Amino acid sequence: MIYLDNSATTRPxxxxLNAFVTINEQYYANPxxxxxxxxxANQLLTRAREQIGEVLHTKGEHIIFTSGGTESNNLAIFGLTEQHQHIGKHIITTAIEHPSVxxxxxxxxxQGYEVTYLAVNKEGQISLKALQQALRKDTVLVSIMHVNNEMGAIQPIQAIARxxxxxxxxxxxxxxxQSFGKLPISFQDGMDVMTVSGHKIHALKGTGILAFANRPLLVPQLLGGGQEHGLRSGTVAVAQNVVLAKAMRIAKREQAMNEMKYRKYQHQLMEVLGCFQDVQMISTKQCAPHIITFSIKELRGEIIINALQKEGVIASTSSACSSKQQTESHVLQALKVDTAYRKGVVRLSLGSLLTDEEIQQACHKIKQVIASLKGE
Ligand SMILES: Cc1ncc(COP(=O)(O)O)c(C=O)c1O
Known part of the structure; x- marks a missing residue:
């Protein structure tokens, strides 16, 4: 099996896994x-926090452990707007954010907030001019993803932050x-708050962080025992978070090397897909290196996924989260993908455990499957 669905989740x-078991055996006490x-247990957790702080160029105390990306995004959006109501009730985001934003x-x-949704061009990028025009005195929050999960568009975070x-x-x-570990990203880029999810970087599901450049100031959304400086109640999962710190350090250490490897694989896969007339690339070469999204005219994504699976290649429709819903992807709509191509969208997403041989095999199988589906 060649696993090309790493943007949905990764294998830990x-x-x-070994560290998770060992830590649970020894440090099971409540921190x-x-x-x-x-x-x-608390000392171990504090070290993990500091390590994550180092990776992201912030302090350990500025990290809040959560149950994953969805919770972190919800906490950032509800918590910051509620805390800073005095600034105003205007929010800016993009048309292609994840549903958890x-x-x-x-x-x-x-509830009365005014929202500006920035449009994207065919490459999935917002216009900085449109952002500049949208910013107002009463804008309290700007929430913009670094890399889009469905097709890999990269937003220029440094310029946005400026x-x-x-x-x-x-x-x-x-x-x-979708960008941490794939592209360089840290608080040096100028944002105030950042979300990272564990299961996308070979750590465990149900783990994530909301990280801050400065001292976190937001209204908590989970009330209880006052853990995480009172900002996120709930007994903190020591082993899960220690291994999250471990995976984040590995991701950071290997980022440049993996970026090169993914670019090479992306190029190989795009070359194969480029051989077919009715295949449209939705990801471009300007997109993140680990996502290759394409569509086949007048074919349904599920049919392509099943045919690939029979040949041992695991892929997904444009986003795993919406792939079970029959609704059309908001990202494809925002990109104005031709309707003949909207149903046949497939996302191949790369991870650090893939080998050259697996990609060569995948290229071969993908070529065969598309040719047979197209009756060529
Ligand atoms: C860009 C993006 N944001 C948020 C999420 C949600 O993260 P989690 O699965 O950790 O809740 C995902 C997961 O697919 C994602 O790709």
Whole structure:
């Protein structure tokens, strides 16, 4: 089986799994307990926090552990807007964000917030000029993803941060779930708040962080025992978060090397897909290196996925989250993909465990499958 669905989720590293078991065996105490075992568990957690801080160029105290990307995005959006209501009730986002950003913002719109949705061009990029024009005195939050999960468009975060910081009082939140470990990204890029999810980087499902450039100031959305400086209650999952820190350090250390490897694989896969007349590339060479999204005219995505699976190649329709829903992807709509191509969208997404041989095999199989589906 050649697993090309790494943007949906990744296989945890064996080291991550081993460390998870060992830590649970020794450091199972509640890190909030004041006895020796609790103190030890808390020390481990504090070290993990500091390591994550180093990776992202911020302080350990500026990291909030959550249950994953969805919770982090919800916390950022609801927590920041509620805390900073005095700034105003205007939010800017893009038309192609993940539902875990779009849906909380839609909820705020129902409650009286005004939302500007920035459009994207055919490459999936926003216009900086449109952002500049959209920024207002009462803009409280700008939430823009670094890399789009359905087709890999990259937004210019440094330039966005410069605009937001010089022309407004708004907080800039960046969903970096699809970019962390694939492209360089840290607080040196100028955002205020960033989301990373564990299961996209070979750590465990149900883990993630909301990280801040400065001291976190937001209204908590989970109330309880006051963990995470009172910002996110709930007993903190020591082993899960320690291995998240481990996976983040590996991702950062290997980022440049993996980026090169993914570019090479992306090039090989795009070359194969380019041989067919009725195949349209939705990802471009300007997109992130690990996502290759394409569409076959007048064919359904599920048919292509099933045919690939029979040959041992695991892929998904444009996003795993919406692939079980029969609704048309909001990203394809925003990209204005021709309707004849909207149903046959397939996303191949790369991960660090892939080998040259697997990609060569995948290229061969994909060529065969498309040729047979097209009756060529
Ligand atoms: C860009 C993006 N944001 C948010 C999420 C949600 O993250 P999680 O699955 O950790 O809740 C995903 C997952 O698919 C994603 O790709």
């Amino acid at each position: 590293y064996q080291d991550v 909030a307990s004041i006895h020796e075992k609790g103190v030890e 779009l849906n909380p913002i839609a909820k705020l719109a129902e 605009l937001v910081k010089t022309q407004s009082r708004a907080f800039l939140h960046v969903d970096a779930i």
